[in-house]
Amino acid sequence: MNPNSKRVLVVGGGITGLTLAYRLQEKFFNSKENAEIILVESTPRIGGIIETEQKDGFIFEKGPDSFFNSKPNVFSLCEDLQIENRIIGTNPDYRRSFILQGENLIPVPKGFYLMSPIAIGPFFGSPLISVFGKIRMMLDLVLPRRNEYEDESLYDFVVRRFGYEAFEKIAQPMIGGIYSADPKELSLKATMPQFLELEEKYRSVILGLRKTMIRKDDDTDETSNTSGARYGLFASFDKGMEVLTDSIKDKFSSVDLRLNSEVTSIAKKQEGWTVEINGNEILNVDTVCLTAINPKISQLIQNVSPKFSSFFNKLDFGSLATINFVFNKEQIKHPLDGMGFVVPDIEDRNILACSFSSVKFPNRSPEGDLLLRVFIKESEWNNFSEKKNSSIIERVMKELRMILKIHGEPKHTDVNFYLKSTPQYKVGHLERIEGLEKSVSELSGLFFAGKGYRGVGISDCVASADIVSEKVYEFLNAPSI
Numbered sequence: 001m002n003p004n005s006k007r008v009l010v011v012g013g014g015i016t017g018l019t020l021a022y023r024l025q026e027k028f029f030n031s032k033e034n035a036e037i038i039l040v041e042s043t044p045r046i047g048g049i050i051e052t053e054q055k056d057g058f059i060f061e062k063g064p065d066s067f068f069n070s071k072p073n074v075f076s077l078c079e080d081l082q083i084e085n086r087i088i089g090t091n092p093d094y095r096r097s098f099i100l101q102g103e104n105l106i107p108v109p110k111g112f113y114l115m116s117p118i119a120i121g122p123f124f125g126s127p128l129i130s131v132f133g134k135i136r137m138m139l140d141l142v143l144p145r146r147n148e149y150e151d152e153s154l155y156d157f158v159v160r161r162f163g164y165e166a167f168e169k170i171a172q173p174m175i176g177g178i179y180s181a182d183p184k185e186l187s188l189k190a191t192m193p194q195f196l197e198l199e200e201k202y203r204s205v206i207l208g209l210r211k212t213m214i215r216k217d218d219d220t221d222e223t224s225n226t227s228g229a230r231y232g233l234f235a236s237f238d239k240g241m242e243v244l245t246d247s248i249k250d251k252f253s254s255v256d257l258r259l260n261s262e263v264t265s266i267a268k269k270q271e272g273w274t275v276e277i278n279g280n281e282i283l284n285v286d287t288v289c290l291t292a293i294n295p296k297i298s299q300l301i302q303n304v305s306p307k308f309s310s311f312f313n314k315l316d317f318g319s320l321a322t323i324n325f326v327f328n329k330e331q332i333k334h335p336l337d338g339m340g341f342v343v344p345d346i347e348d349r350n351i352l353a354c355s356f357s358s359v360k361f362p363n364r365s366p367e368g369d370l371l372l373r374v375f376i377k378e379s380e381w382n383n384f385s386e387k388k389n390s391s392i393i394e395r396v397m398k399e400l401r402m403i404l405k406i407h408g409e410p411k412h413t414d415v416n417f418y419l420k421s422t423p424q425y426k427v428g429h430l431e432r433i434e435g436l437e438k439s440v441s442e443l444s445g446l447f448f449a450g451k452g453y454r455g456v457g458i459s460d461c462v463a464s465a466d467i468v469s470e471k472v473y474e475f476l477n478a479p480s481i
């Protein structure tokens, strides 16, 4: 190893850490500079939450099954990895989703974006909410904009603009489900800034969406087809999401990837950083890029500087579980003529959401079989750390039977737990990040990227890795280093 070369440690082998290490490799390779890039991952595999299993003609997604394609970063990454031809869109024939009401799945009306109608006609014809609820939503067209732009909760925003019925029947299941968090605590600015911007710019959210989202009448335009944009604007890969993480790893030529390597302590030295791996190995590096975030890391990093406390103290993590179910086509009476459904809290069910995976994307299951993927959250009866798979499956099956008119037992099930995996962006999250960034700039050589900060979606994580790779490269090339 050249003694003058720079040493970068990337912590975490999820999509953020992989992208960051790859981008740094590119930058150092292009500039023909010496650098040692070490990527440490505590588990025996790369990918973090992204995990695909291919078995018996099925493609099982355990974590994410798609990425939001409104940001360019994942596409640029795929171009650089030469896998852009492996990106697939959702099935255009069934680009709509449902919301459960009682025992019925009600389609989200055509031209609806997360919490707001864009097309008024289909919305008024929908049985999703009462006539009073619809009129209240339409008040958004005349209500004034809010004067101060302090952060507010998602709940407060929706109730203020669209009324309580719209919140509990539409916004809560469509958005709360994505974040697996209480919308009364979720920061609007950190989770759905686009709605705040619409109010700021156009006063009315509906008017703003109509101005920005209605384009020329083109069947190939996904926004014109958006019934439940949660699905309509998403993309995946021919063989599942792991195509992305595996392709990054395959391009590593000068990244030292170390699996089964958990960071157990981090300390600042006069120059650079000392990091302990698995409690026994010491690494001395110029920069540490933290992409792993969980309660343990949160504790670890608070010890680096008390200034980090206000951010990490307030950061809670939500738990989720997914279950893949395989059935014969004949077992399900419901036509599955959509991408899936979401369940409002007021329905008091165990299921949060369900994707009709083999309808949503092609080649997810063999002919004659159907693959469904259900999300559930932790509850009083269901302590995820106990991992009682059979009772979870039994309870979820009871609901699936009723909702989708299923008879018989599933041919296959597979339960996956994501304990304390999703950071909850509470009101004031972005302000706390700004505070964190200020404290970090005083501690030279420490960088943060990934799901803990400016978006939990895969596109957000890739975007944050892109930005932080620039900052790390700049830092390492600063004259003092």
Ligand SMILES: Cc1cc2nc3c(=O)[nH]c(=O)nc-3n(C[C@H](O)[C@H](O)[C@H](O)COP(=O)(O)OP(=O)(O)OC[C@H]3O[C@@H](n4cnc5c(N)ncnc54)[C@H](O)[C@@H]3O)c2cc1C
Pocket: 011, 012, 013, 014, 015, 016, 017, 040, 041, 042, 043, 046, 047, 048, 049, 050, 062, 063, 064, 065, 066, 067, 068, 261, 262, 263, 264, 291, 292, 293, 294, 297, 320, 321, 322, 418, 421, 422, 449, 450, 451, 452, 456, 457, 458, 459, 461
């Ligand atoms: C069930 C589920 C479904 C989702 N579905 C979608 C979806 O469809 N679309 C979408 O855009 N987003 C989805 N998300 C969100 C998205 O998948 C994640 O936010 C994103 O993958 C996070 O990537 P990351 O690299 O930041 O973190 P992670 O994937 O969590 O990676 C962090 C890595 O750090 C490692 N690590 C932890 N501690 C240490 C340590 N001390 N030392 C070394 N390594 C450590 C972990 O083992 C892990 O591999 C979903 C999330 C969940 C939980």
